[in-house]
Amino acid sequence: MGEVTDQIVEVVLKALAGGVFVLAFAALAEMLTPKRLAGVFCAAPSVALASLIVTAGIAGIPDVLASARGMWIGAAGFVLYCLVAAPLLGRWGAWWGALAALAVWGATVAAGYALAPAGLLALPAAAVPASLSRPGTPELPPPPAPEP
Amino acid sequence: MRLRIGELRRPPPRDWVVRFAFGAGVSALAGAVSVLAGPRAGGLFLAFPAILLASVTLIAKEEGVRQAGQDVWGATFGALGLIGFAVVVTTTVVVWPLWLSLTVATLAWAAVSLTLYAAATRLRR
Numbered sequence: 001m002g003e004v005t006d007q008i009v010e011v012v013l014k015a016l017a018g019g020v021f022v023l024a025f026a027a028l029a030e031m032l033t034p035k036r037l038a039g040v041f042c043a044a045p046s047v048a049l050a051s052l053i054v055t056a057g058i059a060g061i062p063d064v065l066a067s068a069r070g071m072w073i074g075a076a077g078f079v080l081y082c083l084v085a086a087p088l089l090g091r092w093g094a095w096w097g098a099l100a101a102l103a104v105w106g107a108t109v110a111a112g113y114a115l116a117p118a119g120l121l122a123l124p125a126a127a128v129p130a131s132l133s134r135p136g137t138p139e140l141p142p143p144p145a146p147e148p
Numbered sequence: 149m150r151l152r153i154g155e156l157r158r159p160p161p162r163d164w165v166v167r168f169a170f171g172a173g174v175s176a177l178a179g180a181v182s183v184l185a186g187p188r189a190g191g192l193f194l195a196f197p198a199i200l201l202a203s204v205t206l207i208a209k210e211e212g213v214r215q216a217g218q219d220v221w222g223a224t225f226g227a228l229g230l231i232g233f234a235v236v237v238t239t240t241v242v243v244w245p246l247w248l249s250l251t252v253a254t255l256a257w258a259a260v261s262l263t264l265y266a267a268a269t270r271l272r273r
Contacts, residue, residue, distance in 0.1 A: 011179035018175020019168040022199060026167045030159060031151045039222020040261050042203050045233045047175050048194040049250060052237065054179075055187065056246050063187040064246070068237035070191020075234055078195045078227035085204070086220045094208030094216055098201050109192045 010058050017050035043078060073112035081105040166202070174198045195230045197223075222265060229261030 029041035048071060056064050085101035092100065174196055182190025200223050208216040236253035244252075 007183045011176050011183060014179035015172040015176035018178075019172035022171025022174075023164060023168050026164070027156055028151075031153060031155050033150045033152060033155075036218065037149070037222065037262075037265070038203075039219035040226040040229075040265055042200040042219060043195075043197070043223040043226025043230055043261070045194075045230060045254060045257050046171060046199075047178060047196070048230070048233060049254065050171075050175055051178050051182075051190075051194055052250065053246070055182070059187070061241055061246070063182075064241050065238065066187035067182065067191035067194060068234050068241065070188040071194040071234040072191075072231065072238070074192040074195030075227055075230035077192075078197050078230060079224060081197045082200075082220050082224035082227055086217055086224075089204070089208070089213050089217050089220065094205045094213055098204050102197065102201065105197055113189065113192060 006058075010054065013058075014051050014054045017054050018047045021046040021050040043082075070113070073109050073116055076112060077105040077108035080108050167199075170199055170202050195227070195234070197227075225261045225265040225268065226257075228264055229257040229259075232260040233257040 025041055025044040025046040029038050029044075032038075032041075052064050052067060055067055081101045081104055084104045085098055088097035088100050091097065174193065178190050178193035178196070181193055200220070204216045204219060207219055233253045233256060236256045237249055240249040240252065
């Protein structure tokens with residue numbers, strides 16, 4: 001029961017932080033001239049910043065690392081989404097064009113998630129300080145001593 | 149490029165509420181996926197194009213499909229910057245303090261997306 005409550009609190013905190021960060025980037029885009037830069041800010045890392053900060057506070061740095069690795073795939077899908085959406089908007093209109101492009105994003109991230117190695121851009125284990133490992137993570141047994 | 153604080157008064161309050169709701173919704177979705185399927189799966193949704201989707205449909209309604217296409221064109225460079233953001237976090241978060249890693253990643257996003265946007269705009273003319 002306690003674990004479920006913690007998970008709900010985590011999702012709610014991420015939602016609140018995400019809303020605040022999206023507002024902050026939207027305000028920046030609103031203040032910025034020239035206005036044609038607004039499109040760039042539609043792909044600002046607002047949700048990522050909010051989510052990673054809350055993740056670091058609750059789950060620790062190893063989960064931030066895993067989330068960032070997943071974000072690689074999501075961002076590659078986002079680039080494809082934009083490349084596909086631009087011609088589809090003209091052909092099928094805003095709603096259908098944007099929704100069809102969203103299907104492309106979904107297919108890309110599903111394929112990327114299944115095929116990309118989980119340790120993409122992983123640092124060697126020795127580079128991760130022991131103090132950053134998640135609480136409750138079982139310790140690995142020491143390597144066997146070399147035979148004389 | 150210039151910042152004009154007075155521009156903040158231009159959008160109606162309803163627009164700010166909609167933006168907050170979209171940000172909160174996408175973040176809740178990423179959080180829920182992370183809880184149910186693990187942080188790597190949740191990470192996919194840190195680059196979910198929901199904010200762009202909302203913006204494009206609103207702009208198409210108010211200013212036309214052509215202007216919405218311009219926003220999508222700009223967002224392509226923002227999305228390329230998001231790859232840079234994720235690369236910086238992945239390579240630095242275990243060796244630098246979190247605040248430094250996220251600050252440098254955000255600066256990398258801005259540098260990649262705005263530089264590529266400026267270069268592409270110049271080539272397009």
